[in-house]
Amino acid sequence: MSSLEIKNLHVSIGEKEIVKGFTLTINSGEVHAIMGPNGTGKSTLSKAIAGHPDYKITQGEVLVDGKSILELEADERARAGIFLAFQYPSEITGVSIANFLRAALQARLAEGEELDASAYYKRLYDKMDRLKIDRKFTSRAVNEGFSGGEKKRCEILQMAMLEPKFALMDETDSGLDIDALRIVAEGVNAMRGPNLGVLLITHYQRLLDYIVPDHVHVMYDGQIVKSGDKSLALELEAKGYDWVKKEFATASAR
Amino acid sequence: MKPSPDTLPADEATAVENPVSGIDQSSGNFRYEMDYAFDAGTGLTENTVRYISEVKKEASWLLDFRLNALKTFHSKPLPTHWATKDLENINFDKIRYYLSQGLKPKRTWEEVPDDIKKTFERLGIPEQERKFLAGVEAQFDSEAAYSNIKEIVSKQGVIFVNSTEGLREHPELFRKFFGKVIPTGDNKFSALNSAVFSGGSFIYVPPGVKVAQPLQAYFRINAENFGQFERTLIIADEGSEVTYMEGCTAPKFSTSTLHSAVVELVALKGAKIQYITVQNWSSNVFNLVTKRGVAHEMAEIKWIDCNIGSRLTMKYPGVVLKGRKARGEVISIALANDGQHQDTGAKMIHQADETTSNIVAKSISVGQGRSTYRGQVHIPKHLKGCKNNTECDALLINTNSRTDTYPAITVKGDRNAVQHEASVSKVNEEMIFYMQQRGLTEGQAMSLAVNGFINDLARQFPMEYSVELKRLIDLEMEGSVG
Ligand SMILES: Nc1ncnc2c1ncn2[C@@H]1O[C@H](COP(=O)(O)OP(=O)(O)O)[C@@H](O)[C@H]1O
Ligand SMILES: [Mg+2]
Numbered sequence: 001m002s003s004l005e006i007k008n009l010h011v012s013i014g015e016k017e018i019v020k021g022f023t024l025t026i027n028s029g030e031v032h033a034i035m036g037p038n039g040t041g042k043s044t045l046s047k048a049i050a051g052h053p054d055y056k057i058t059q060g061e062v063l064v065d066g067k068s069i070l071e072l073e074a075d076e077r078a079r080a081g082i083f084l085a086f087q088y089p090s091e092i093t094g095v096s097i098a099n100f101l102r103a104a105l106q107a108r109l110a111e112g113e114e115l116d117a118s119a120y121y122k123r124l125y126d127k128m129d130r131l132k133i134d135r136k137f138t139s140r141a142v143n144e145g146f147s148g149g150e151k152k153r154c155e156i157l158q159m160a161m162l163e164p165k166f167a168l169m170d171e172t173d174s175g176l177d178i179d180a181l182r183i184v185a186e187g188v189n190a191m192r193g194p195n196l197g198v199l200l201i202t203h204y205q206r207l208l209d210y211i212v213p214d215h216v217h218v219m220y221d222g223q224i225v226k227s228g229d230k231s232l233a234l235e236l237e238a239k240g241y242d243w244v245k246k247e248f249a250t251a252s253a254r
Numbered sequence: 255m256k257p258s259p260d261t262l263p264a265d266e267a268t269a270v271e272n273p274v275s276g277i278d279q280s281s282g283n284f285r286y287e288m289d290y291a292f293d294a295g296t297g298l299t300e301n302t303v304r305y306i307s308e309v310k311k312e313a314s315w316l317l318d319f320r321l322n323a324l325k326t327f328h329s330k331p332l333p334t335h336w337a338t339k340d341l342e343n344i345n346f347d348k349i350r351y352y353l354s355q356g357l358k359p360k361r362t363w364e365e366v367p368d369d370i371k372k373t374f375e376r377l378g379i380p381e382q383e384r385k386f387l388a389g390v391e392a393q394f395d396s397e398a399a400y401s402n403i404k405e406i407v408s409k410q411g412v413i414f415v416n417s418t419e420g421l422r423e424h425p426e427l428f429r430k431f432f433g434k435v436i437p438t439g440d441n442k443f444s445a446l447n448s449a450v451f452s453g454g455s456f457i458y459v460p461p462g463v464k465v466a467q468p469l470q471a472y473f474r475i476n477a478e479n480f481g482q483f484e485r486t487l488i489i490a491d492e493g494s495e496v497t498y499m500e501g502c503t504a505p506k507f508s509t510s511t512l513h514s515a516v517v518e519l520v521a522l523k524g525a526k527i528q529y530i531t532v533q534n535w536s537s538n539v540f541n542l543v544t545k546r547g548v549a550h551e552m553a554e555i556k557w558i559d560c561n562i563g564s565r566l567t568m569k570y571p572g573v574v575l576k577g578r579k580a581r582g583e584v585i586s587i588a589l590a591n592d593g594q595h596q597d598t599g600a601k602m603i604h605q606a607d608e609t610t611s612n613i614v615a616k617s618i619s620v621g622q623g624r625s626t627y628r629g630q631v632h633i634p635k636h637l638k639g640c641k642n643n644t645e646c647d648a649l650l651i652n653t654n655s656r657t658d659t660y661p662a663i664t665v666k667g668d669r670n671a672v673q674h675e676a677s678v679s680k681v682n683e684e685m686i687f688y689m690q691q692r693g694l695t696e697g698q699a700m701s702l703a704v705n706g707f708i709n710d711l712a713r714q715f716p717m718e719y720s721v722e723l724k725r726l727i728d729l730e731m732e733g734s735v736g
Binding site: 052074078083086091093095099100101105141158162 | 683687710
């Protein structure tokens with residue numbers, strides 16, 4: 001059982017503060033959904049946790065199992081079990097999915113240890129079958145020329161292969177049609193369990209019909225302004241983000 | 255200058271054990287202290303040339319050839335009007351032009367002097383020979399220390415010896431083609447090579463013979479302040495096929511080292527020559543090499559040229575497409591790390607109808623590294639049905655690196671087709687972050703990005719060489735991140 005604790009986190013890009021005191025604890029086994037209007041700092045939060053060098057953490061803590069990860073490089077955080085499914089995944093010219101994942105897994109082994117290639121392919125193909133990804137996909141360059149849906153499925157495939165302790169999923173639903181959404185959701189649901197904690201960032205309640213969260217938080221202007229269970233998502237859907245904005249505005253005016 | 259061979263027996267050469275301490279012993283960066291039997295001393299005069307010729311017991315025409323070349327060398331200016339001024343930092347008076355432990359290469363590794371053998375073992379040469387090569391020549395400073403060809407190949411009539419032996423044993427064949435593809439006065443450095451050349455390979459493949467496995471030469475510089483000037487001549491007779499691969503390394507010295515080879519290829523009617531270079535010079539080496547081939551009717555010459563390391567490389571492999579339907583190709587990969595300049599490219603000289611040429615050049619510039627592509631494609635007006643495709647892609651890793659492209663394509667007449675594409679891209683921070691987020695270190699991410707960039711080319715190499723190339727790139731990139 002692991003925990004990811006985000007305590008009073010402040011994140012700046014350049015001079016501008018984007019995340020302004022974000023606090024949340026995720027235990028393994030739990031799925032927390034974060035909803036919020038565009039530009040509120042959801043992606044910034046997830047990239048800062050993952051260790052993006054441009055995102056400065058000016059205050060607060062991020063702890064995995066009680067230990068701060070803020071001194072770690074992005075790759076060390078990744079190997080410590082943090083996975084970020086990107087809202088906009090990068091293309092890597094000339095590097096096939098198979099080789100990329102192989103390198104990522106190899107990087108987790110001790111010096112001198114070699115990845116068992118045949119076991120690796122067996123596992124890779126198995127995961128691909130489950131995510132209904134064509135096996136031919138493995139030889140395509142990572143995200144190069146992928147449709148939006150393919151990119152997101154590729155993120156889920158990587159997540160499935162790397163088996164993180166905590167997954168930060170940034171708008172994994174955006175750009176997906178209903179079939180792709182269902183497949184991605186099934187993939188995530190299959191990974192759900194006592195060994196995985198999920199931070200599910202989404203703009204729409206729709207995803208939460210398929211991946212049912214344990215907790216829902218509304219983020220506005222760099223912090224959580226409201227928390228509840230899955231019914232909060234429905235309420236938000238019904239009332240719209242203006243409701244949050246208004247409520248938050250009156251709350252901060254008081 | 256050491257006494258010449260008449261006064262000094264070759265076996266006086268003694269190898270001193272113990273590698274020099276204090277230098278990084280990884281990859282090619284190590285060296286053994288040597289006592290050379292033959293040493294032309296420091297600096298370049300007529301006497302240097304005479305010494306080399308005498309040591310090799312050469313025919314008088316060759317001595318004349320060398321002396322003439324020396325005059326040409328002195329009369330030609332450095333090409334700094336178009337190339338880098340860094341050439342001015344070569345001090346020709348401080349270079350040693352000939353160093354060897356003996357002239358006759360050994361046929362078995364057991365006979366090779368210990369330290370030289372150890373050097374090549376560390377570079378993995380005997381092992382590669384066992385695994386996948388038809389023949390190996392291992393040059394140590396000025397001469398081959400080892401040279402062998404598998405019996406099955408020599409029985410087919412294939413000749414694979416060093417240039418000295420080639421001249422001695424096959425003078426007519428040698429002389430017929432020698433200096434014809436690249437005349438002495440082609441450029442200042444081809445003249446220099448023509449004056450002081452030593453080592454390199456002489457290969458002849460008889461008509462119709464297809465050499466199944468590659469022949470390989472490995473060029474090792476061991477001495478400081480040294481110049482290596484090998485001369486290679488490959489003749490593929492009608493309908494024959496051969497693949498030749500060369501590798502090169504030198505230890506890293508604080509002073510500069512000069513490598514200036516001349517390589518001439520002749521592919522007679524319907525022959526195919528593939529010439530593969532994976533160079534990994536240390537960052538003190540001036541690597542100024544002239545490489546050109548003549549492709550006769552229906553013949554095919556393909557240069558695969560990977561330039562990693564060196565301080566300055568100037569190299570533009572070329573093909574003269576002399577016969578109808580001849581094909582020429584240059585696949586070039588250059589990696590310029592901090593403080594390095596890769597000035598590379600290709601030349602395609604079309605001289606017959608329906609000749610085709612293809613150039614794909616990829617360069618990677620890291621840190622202060624600088625890459626320059628120079629191309630020359632020439633298709634005269636009277637020809638028809640000629641085609642050229644040129645593709646230059648540059649990858650920049652961090653904003654200080656510099657890349658220039660000078661694709662000179664002169665195509666006259668309207669019965670020929672050319673295509674030219676160029677791109678410059680940067681490894682962006684988001685992509686590196688993405689890869690790091692999957693657990694790769696920054697260095698691993700960089701090398702994966704670079705390997706991805708050249709992947710479509712590397713896939714065309716023989717497996718062993720693409721593995722080697724990947725390993726070299728990994729080493730370079732790991733070293734290039736703080
Ligand atoms: N790299 C960046 N440079 C400058 N500003 C940025 C950068 N990334 C995000 N921002 C700004 O930070 C704010 C939050 O963006 P983001 O975290 O992407 O929000 P969300 O994911 O909630 O839509 C926005 O105002 C956006 O313009
Ligand atoms: Mg976002």
